Amino acid sequence: MNDFKTWILQIIALIIASLLLLGCTESDLKQQQKEIVRPAKIATVEPANGSSIKTFTATVEPTQDAQLAFRVNGEIIERLVVAGVEVEKGQVLARLDDQDFKLQVKQAKARYDLMQSQFNRAQTLFKDKLIASSAYDEAQAQLDIAEAQLDAAKTNLEYTTLKAPFSGIVAQVHVEPFEFIQAKQPIMELQGRDTVDVAIQVPEALMARIPKSKETNAYQPTLILDAKPDTQFKVTSREHDITPNPATKSYKVVFSFKPPQDINVLAGMTGKLYVEMDKLIDAPANVFVVPVESVFLPNKYAGEDKHFVYRLTENNVTELHQVSLIRLSQQGAIIQAINDNIKVNDRVIAAGSHLIAEGQKVTPWTRERGL
Incomplete structure (x- = not known):
């Protein structure tokens, strides 16, 4: 009986020891995982000030254009x-052949002189009360008609010269x-010839982002003509359509400039208009630029329309933060912070975010020579 109790106590002691050993092992493993320091490429969050340059296809048009x-x-x-x-x-x-028009002027002048003489006689007779007022009024009307006909004939004669x-x-x-x-x-x-216009087509989405206060500001974009690639022209905003092209849904915007005397700029020439967007568009609050590969979707959010970045603490530990992805540009990914969770000069993982765990410590990766 005592042997059986001893055997039971030994079994219980063995189980307790195993559990204690297992707990220590799992704790040690977790501690080891936390202590793993992974090299990572790190970038600094920069403000999205809209300083990117957008290029538009431009066409030269005459400022003044008349069909004569x-x-x-x-x-x-x-x-x-x-x-x-x-x-x-x-x-x-x-000039047109003006012989017929000169003849019409002579005829109109003769009739006018006749009506003038008749009016003068009627005026004298009316003062002497020898004719009725109706006869005087008739003479006055005939003189006015003759004068109008003479003026018309002279005008038509002038119209024979362009x-x-x-x-x-x-x-x-x-x-x-x-x-x-x-x-x-x-x-x-x-x-x-003094000034010429240059027209571009602006998409409606971009047109809507330009504040009215900046539509006619003093900013002058740069024009480079295909026929004169070594010369830059500063152009000034002149006018823009308020209704879009029904086919392209874009708005025509017209700039003007005065070409130098030694450069022959003609209507129909094409070129590129370079516009600094920060001169026209105000960047919204909490909008930043990060590398494109900084933005990723963790596996636990697979299938959801969300975007995240890893921000680093002072101790280089990763923190997962959700952001709004506005667009991708030549600068990088344009993101907007949510609840001020990202700020300028914050450090973020620049590449390989899907290989790094939340709460993991990283060290800045430096490219070795020869690689």
Whole structure:
């Protein structure tokens, strides 16, 4: 009986010792895991100040562009300019045969003189009360009509000469001498020369992010023409459409600049417009830039639409923090902090986050020579 009790006590003691040994082993293993220091690439959180440069395809357009036409019908007897020449405001560009118009002026002048004489007689007779007021009024009306007809005839005669409404360059000529043209038929195209426009198309999503206060600010983007890649032009915002292109859903934005005299900038030329976005768009609060590989999804959140980064404590221990991913850019991943959990100059894991555990201690990884 005593042997049996002794045997039972030995078994119990053995079990207790095994449990104590197992507990110590698991505790030691956990402690060893915590003490594992893994090398990791580390980056510093930077502010997303929107300083990235966005490139737009640009097309040169004339600031002033007019299709010139005669206001009367007639035969062209002189065309004094050709396409490509510069003209001054008021310069004669073309003339119509004006013989019929001069004749109409003479006829109108003769009728006016006749009506003037008749009115003068009627005025004298009316003062002497020899005619009724209705006869006097009729003479006055006939004189007014004759004067209007004379003015119209003189105006039509002036319309036989086509003059430049502003200084510029003749872009196109549509007619030849001795052609018979109709009133308002385009004769030639005149474009301004002092300044030219450059137009770009801005997507609606980007247009919506530009505050109204910055739409007409003094910022001047940089234009580089494909035909003149070694020259930069500073352009000034002039106007923009408030309705989008129905096909592209983009808005036309127009800038203007004055090209140097020694550079021939023509409508239709293309180039690139470089815009510093921080000059136009205010970055939202708590928005930062981190390396793209800093943002990851831990296995325990697989399938969820969430984004996380590992932030390091002063002791280089990882802390898992959820962030909002705004977009990916050339700078890196643009993220927004949640509840101020990320700040500028914080350190984050820059690569291999999925291989690191939460609460794990890391050491900055340094690239060895020759690797």
